[in-house]
Amino acid sequence: MCSARGFSRVRHRDGSCPPPCVLCEGAEGGHEDHRRQEAADRQPGCRTRRHRTGHHPGQRFLRGEGGQGDGPQAILEEPAQQTNHNCTSPGASLPLPSSQTKEKKLVLEIVRRGVLWKAGKGQTVTGEQLKAVIAPMEALGFKIRREIEAIEIPEPSSVRPPSRDLLTALDRLDLHPALQDDITEMFRDGHLNEAVRKALERFEKLIQDTIDDHRTSGRDLMARAFGGDPPPIPLNGLKTANDRSEQEGFRFLTMGAMSGMRNLYSHGDVPQMSATDAIERLAFVSLLFKRVGRAMSDQGSGAS
Helix, strand or coil: CCCHHHCCCCCCCCCCCCCCCCCCCCCCCHHHHHHHHHHHHCCCCCCCCCCCCCCCCCEEEECCCCCCCCCCCEEEECCHHHHCCCCCCCCCCCCCCCHHHHHHHHHHHHHHHHHHHHHHCCCCCCHHHHHCCHHHHHHCCCCCHHHHHCCCCCCCCCCCCCCHHHHHHHHHCCCCHHHCCHHHHHHHHCCHHHHHHHHHHHHHHHHHHHHCCCCCCHHHHHHHHHCCCCCCCCCCCCCCHHHHHHHHHHHHHHHHHHHHHHHHHCCCCCCCCCHHHHHHHHHHHHHHHHHHHHHHHHHHHCCC
């Protein structure tokens, strides 16, 4: 290895020793002054030296044997680890995406988000609808056919928030207070089966608390609470045929609500009901709550 004039680990292509350094040849102070100047010229944050000649890393140019530039220039390649140098200094000029590239990315992002938004609303975007975007975009200079055709179309969600009219209809109903919190929020968010199921479970809990029986549930709980002679929860004085008919009918209503609705919607594989069906079921559960509440109030006041 040649160490003349401060050079190390550098050879000409023909294997000969390199000529004197072009930067410090003949200068006062010699090679050490040149090396100090190299350090001063180094860009902040850049590990690789920048010569005063303006040559940046990757290749180093030396004069020929004559020292005046009359000989062939010898190109000495830097070590391999410098050829892939990434200068991170603030003054370095890095390639930036063109404005058209940015606009293309923005268009594609809008299309992708639109597809996801439609799926979240329970609507399907077809391949033909996506392809209809290509022609007008290419007319504006955006070559996006390949990217558009590569967009994956997700399955539409079964959770569909109700329309504004149906939300207004629910707000106009005088639902029992037990249903006017998280249950109505579930309805607004489109979780219709979950809203009805939770409303029925809340009614079931009310009956368990009322008769102090937390071991029995569902259909059997309702049969016990509203059946018997006298029933644990009498709806009226049970003095007339109409009174007894109401009691029996209410017992069957609550038993059917547990078997036909609560149990059904406890399974996640049941298709999502419509918003209109959900409103009707919530109104029915509200009726059950109110009738039991009125019966308990009558018992407390001693009314028949």
